[in-house]
Amino acid sequence: MIKIPSKERALDMYEKMYLIRAYEEEIYYLFFEGIMPGTIHQSTGQEACAVGMLYDLRKDDYMATTHRPAGHDLAKGVSLKSMMCEMFGKAEGCCKGKGGAMHTGDFTVGAMTANAIVGGNLPIAAGVALAFKMQKKDNVVVCFFGDGATNEGAFHEAMNAAATWKLPVIYACENNLYSATTSIKITCNMENPAADRAAAYNIPAEVVDGNDVLAVNEAARRAIERARKGEGPTIIELKTYRRCGHSRNDACGYRPKEEEEAWYARDPIALFRNRILEEKVATEAELAAIENRITEEIKEAVEYAKNAPFPALESALEDIFWQGGND
Amino acid sequence: MAVMSIADALKSAIAEEMRRDPTVFCIGEDEDIPGGMGGAFTVTKGLADEFGFERVINTPISEILIAGVCVGAAMVGMRPVADLQYSDFLFCMMDQLVNQAAKMCYMSGGQVKVPMVMRAPCGATNRGAQHAQSPESYFVHVPGLKVVCPSTAYDAKGLMKQAIRDDNPVIFFEHKLLYGSSRKEAGAINASSEIPDEEYIIPFGKAAIRREGKDITIVANLLMSHRAIQAAEILEKEGISCEVIDPRTLVPFDYDTVIESLRKTGKLMIIHEDHYNLGWGAQLAAYIAEHEIYLLDAPICRVAAYDTPIPFSPPLEEYVIPSTERIVKTARVLAEM
Numbered sequence: 152m153i154k155i156p157s158k159e160r161a162l163d164m165y166e167k168m169y170l171i172r173a174y175e176e177e178i179y180y181l182f183f184e185g186i187m188p189g190t191i192h193q194s195t196g197q198e199a200c201a202v203g204m205l206y207d208l209r210k211d212d213y214m215a216t217t218h219r220p221a222g223h224d225l226a227k228g229v230s231l232k233s234m235m236c237e238m239f240g241k242a243e244g245c246c247k248g249k250g251g252a253m254h255t256g257d258f259t260v261g262a263m264t265a266n267a268i269v270g271g272n273l274p275i276a277a278g279v280a281l282a283f284k285m286q287k288k289d290n291v292v293v294c295f296f297g298d299g300a301t302n303e304g305a306f307h308e309a310m311n312a313a314a315t316w317k318l319p320v321i322y323a324c325e326n327n328l329y330s331a332t333t334s335i336k337i338t339c340n341m342e343n344p345a346a347d348r349a350a351a352y353n354i355p356a357e358v359v360d361g362n363d364v365l366a367v368n369e370a371a372r373r374a375i376e377r378a379r380k381g382e383g384p385t386i387i388e389l390k391t392y393r394r395c396g397h398s399r400n401d402a403c404g405y406r407p408k409e410e411e412e413a414w415y416a417r418d419p420i421a422l423f424r425n426r427i428l429e430e431k432v433a434t435e436a437e438l439a440a441i442e443n444r445i446t447e448e449i450k451e452a453v454e455y456a457k458n459a460p461f462p463a464l465e466s467a468l469e470d471i472f473w474q475g476g477n478d
Numbered sequence: 479m480a481v482m483s484i485a486d487a488l489k490s491a492i493a494e495e496m497r498r499d500p501t502v503f504c505i506g507e508d509e510d511i512p513g514g515m516g517g518a519f520t521v522t523k524g525l526a527d528e529f530g531f532e533r534v535i536n537t538p539i540s541e542i543l544i545a546g547v548c549v550g551a552a553m554v555g556m557r558p559v560a561d562l563q564y565s566d567f568l569f570c571m572m573d574q575l576v577n578q579a580a581k582m583c584y585m586s587g588g589q590v591k592v593p594m595v596m597r598a599p600c601g602a603t604n605r606g607a608q609h610a611q612s613p614e615s616y617f618v619h620v621p622g623l624k625v626v627c628p629s630t631a632y633d634a635k636g637l638m639k640q641a642i643r644d645d646n647p648v649i650f651f652e653h654k655l656l657y658g659s660s661r662k663e664a665g666a667i668n669a670s671s672e673i674p675d676e677e678y679i680i681p682f683g684k685a686a687i688r689r690e691g692k693d694i695t696i697v698a699n700l701l702m703s704h705r706a707i708q709a710a711e712i713l714e715k716e717g718i719s720c721e722v723i724d725p726r727t728l729v730p731f732d733y734d735t736v737i738e739s740l741r742k743t744g745k746l747m748i749i750h751e752d753h754y755n756l757g758w759g760a761q762l763a764a765y766i767a768e769h770e771i772y773l774l775d776a777p778i779c780r781v782a783a784y785d786t787p788i789p790f791s792p793p794l795e796e797y798v799i800p801s802t803e804r805i806v807k808t809a810r811v812l813a814e815m
Contacts, residue, residue: 213554247587254585263553264586268577274543275578278550278558285503285532285556305573308540312547315538441550470588471621 153365161432164206164364166441168198168420170449171222172443174231175395177449178221182399186457187238189252194222196362196394199419200325201226202231203367204293204387206233207375211247213261213279215272215294219325220265223295228260231448235370235456241377242462245460249470251460270296270303273322280318291319291378293371301344310386314352317383321374322354324388325361331397332405346388354386361389362419403477482673483658487631488521488597491638492559494543494677499557502642503533505544506561510534517598518563519652520659527553541567548594549647553582555641558594564609565598565651568616576681579647580622591645593637601653601701601751602788602799603663610788610795612700612751615758617649618728624682625728627651629703631658632671633726636680644682653700653751664792668706683730687739691721694809695739697762698749699725702800706749709805718813720747728758736762738771744775745812749800754782776815781808 155161181187194201201222205214208227216223224234229245237244237255244250245257246264253267263279266272276294283290300306300325313320324345328335330332341347349356355377359370367389374385392414396403405412427433482490496502508514509522510531516523526534537544542564548558562568568575575596582592602610617686624646627743628634634652643650656669688703689710698706703724710720721739725732746766748759763778781800789795 246585249587250585258589264582264590268573269577271573274546274574275550277543278547279554281547282551282554282556305542308543312543350713387709430800470584473583473591474588475591
C-alpha cells in the first residue's frame with residue numbers, strides 16, 4: 152500500500168475528488184429535473200483517475216480530455232462557476248456557451264477543449280507534445296481516453312509517433328470496462344487494451360488500480376518525470392468503473408449486478424476517506440467541513456449559472472474564425 | 479525578378495516564412511528524405527538542409543496523425559505546414575480537419591486558434607481514381623476552414639505566405655499539372671510567373687481577372703482557369719469576348735468581382751475540375767441566382783467533371799475532365815442565348 156502523503160496534500164486531493172463527485176451528482180439531479188439542457192456523460196466513480204493523474208501537473212502543462220470531461224477539467228483547475236455556466240449554455244461559460252458538456256475546457260489552466268470524437272484527442276495531444284519539444288519547453292501533456300478508444304485507428308497512429316519521436320505525453324486510459332454499452336471483452340482480445348498494446352510501440356506501460364488515488368498519483372508522477380526528462384511517452388491503464396450510465400437515460404442494463412456491487416464496494420472516494428480517517432491524517436469533522444464547503448460552493452455555482460444571461464444571439468456567428476488578431 | 483514554377487514559388491514562400499518565423503515548420507510523408515523527392519512533387523525538397531529535420535519532419539504514413547499533430551501544435555503556438563502528397567488522402571484525415579481543426583476555435587468560445595496549412599496536390603493526371611480528385615467543395619462546406627487554390631506561381635507564393643500567416647486552418651490546393659516541377663507530368667501546363675525579389679503577400683478573398691471581356695463571364699480555378707484562358711483566345715477569334723476570373727480562394731469567396739463582371743456581360747459560366755454535383759460552382763450559381771438574378775441575360779452555365787470516379791485510361795480521363803474544347807462549345811451555345 153502506498154504511504155499516505157502529508158495532511159495538506161491528502162486533504163487537498165480529497166477535496167478535489169469530493170468536488171468532482173458532488174459536481175457530477177448535482178449535474179445528474181439538474182438534468183433529470185429537466186432544469187439543465189443537453190446530454191451528460193459523467194465521470195462519477197472515476198474521480199481518483201482525474202485527481203491522481205493531474206495533481207502534480209503544473210498549470211502550464213496541458214491536459215486533453217474526452218466526452219466525459221468534467222472530472223478532468225475540475226482537477227486541472229477549470230473554475231466551477233465557468234463549468235456550471237457552460238452546462239447551462241450561458242455566456243459566462245468557459246466556452247461562452249458554444250461548447251457544452253462535451254467540450255468544456257480552459258486554456259489558461261492548460262485544460263484543452265474537451266474532445267467528443269473517441270480517439271480524436273490522441274494525435275492532437277501528440278501535436279501539443281511535439282510543439283513543447285520543438286519549443287524546448289519541459290512541459291508535458293496528459294491525454295485521457297477510454298478503453299473504447301484503443302480500438303480506433305487514431306490510437307495506433309498516435310502511439311507509434313509518440314514513441315518514435317519520444318514525445319512528452321502521458322496517455323492515460325481510463326478503462327471502465329465498457330465503451331458506451333459494449334463490454335471491452337467482446338471488442339478486444341486483451342486483458343489490458345491499452346497497456347498490453349504498449350509493447351508493440353516500445354512504450355513503457357503500467358496497469359494501475361484506478362480507484363486508488365495514491366496509486367494513480369504515484370504512476371502519474373513516474374510518467375511525468377520521464378516525460379519531462381525527455382524520455383518519451385508512458386501509457387497508464389487505470390482500472391476503474393462508472394458509478395453512472397454512459398450517458399443520459401442509461402440504466403446500465405448491460406452490466407451484471409455482481410460486477411456493479413463489487414466495484415461499488417471499492418468507491419474511490421470512500422476508500423480514500425477511510426484511509427485518511429484510519430491513519431488519523433484528519434478527523435471526521437475536518438472532512439465534513441470540507442464536504443460542507445464544497446456543497447455550498449456548488450449550490451452557489453448552480454444559482455449563479457441559472458440566473459446568468461444567455462449569450463447574445465449574434466455571438467453564434469462569432470469565433471468561426473479566430474478573432475483575436477494576428478500575434 | 480526571376481521566373482519560377484509553382485513548385486519553386488511554393489518552396490520559396492515556405493522557406494521565407496520559416497526564416498521569418500521560428501514557429502513555422504513542415505511536416506508530411508517523404509517530406510524531405512535525402513535521396514527522396516521532397517513530398518510527392520519536390521516542393522519541400524532540400525528544406526531540411528537549411529532548417530534541419532527538427533523543422534522538416536518526415537512522418538509515418540499516418541494521415542490522422544499528421545492532421546492531429548498540426549491541430550495540437552497549432553493550438554500551442556506553432557504554425558505547421560503539412561503536405562498530403564495527394565488531396566485524395568484528405569479523406570483519411572477528415573475527422574481531424576472537419577471535427578477538430580475547423581471547430582476548435584468555435585467550440586472553445588474563441589479561446590484558441592488553429593493556424594495550420596494543409597497542402598493538397600489535386601487534379602487528374604493518369605493515376606486512376608484515388609490519386610485524381612479535386613475535392614475543394616467538401617471543405618468549402620465546412621465553417622471554420624479556408625480554401626485556397628492558386629493557378630499561377632505568382633499567386634502560389636503570395637497566397638502560401640498569407641496561408642502560413644493566417645490564424646485559421648487553410649486547405650491549400652495545388653494542381654499537379656501546374657507545378658512545373660522536375661517531376662514531369664503528361665499534359666502539364668506552364669504556370670510559371672515572374673516572381674518579384676521583394677516580399678509580397680496576396681490577401682484571401684480577392685479574385686484575379688485573368689482576361690477582360692464583355693460577352694461572357696467565366697469563373698474558373700486551378701487548371702481550369704488556364705483552359706478557360708485558352709478557350710477565351712479561341713472564342714475571341716469568333717467574336718465572342720470572355721472575361722476570365724480566377725477566384726484564387728474559395729473560402730473566402732470574392733463574389734463582388736464576379737458581380738461587377740456580370741454587370742458588363744450578363745452571362746455566367748463556371749468551370750471546375752471538381753464534380754458537377756455540388757461542386758463549388760453550384761454555390762456560386764445559387765448565390766448569383768439568389769442575389770443578382772436580374773443581372774443575368776441567360777441561364778447560368780456550369781462545366782465540370784462528370785459525376786464519375788476519375789477513370790485511368792487517358793482518353794476516358796480526358797473525356798470526364800472539362801477540356802478546352804468542351805468549354806469552347808458550351809460558351810458558343812451560351813453566347814447565342
